[in-house]
Structures are given as structure tokens and as C-alpha cells.
Amino acid sequence: MSDRRPSRRLREQADVLFTATVRADRLRFAEAPETEVRFDGEPGEESGSGSRRERLPDRVTAGEEYRKVTIEYVIASRIALSGEEG
Numbered sequence: 001m002s003d004r005r006p007s008r009r010l011r012e013q014a015d016v017l018f019t020a021t022v023r024a025d026r027l028r029f030a031e032a033p034e035t036e037v038r039f040d041g042e043p044g045e046e047s048g049s050g051s052r053r054e055r056l057p058d059r060v061t062a063g064e065e066y067r068k069v070t071i072e073y074v075i076a077s078r079i080a081l082s083g084e085e086g
Helices: 008-013
Strands: 014-026 046-052 065-079
Touching: 008 046, 008 065
Parallel strands: none
Antiparallel strands: 014 065, 046 065
16 A cells, blocks of 8 residues: 555644545556646645555556555645744
8 A cells, every 4th residue: 555645744734635535446547647736825835745545556557457446635735824834
């Protein structure tokens, strides 16, 4: 299992927290996806995103079939006021 979710501390202190869980009996990608998550804004932020995956590698192979897959994806962001540390 791969776990690249934001830290537990950030998830607990987040002002905005988004989680989604996807389960699939069978999953196949026509092509390997390229993804990016960016955080911008003022006054500043402490943010992170990532997933915990079961039976799915961090980099998938186009055309390969993955079975009994679970993916939990988390986006967390905390507003950091001026002079405040995370």
C-alpha cells in the first residue's frame, strides 16, 4: 500500500479538507495520466495533497488491468496568517 496523503497534523488543522474514496473491481487506463495539484493564494497557506492506494502503483501502466483497487485522495489546506508558522 502506498500512502502519500498530507500529514495527519495538516488534515486535522485544515481549514479546507477534501477527501474522496474510489473502489473498483477492475480498472484499466487507456494511457497513463499526468496530473498536477497547485496551491496559490494570500495571505499564505500550508497545503498538501496525495493518495493512499491499495493494489494500484504510483505510476500506472497503460493497458494493464488492476483488480480490487481502492484509492483515497486527500486535499488539505490551512490558511497561515502573517508571521504564523505551520
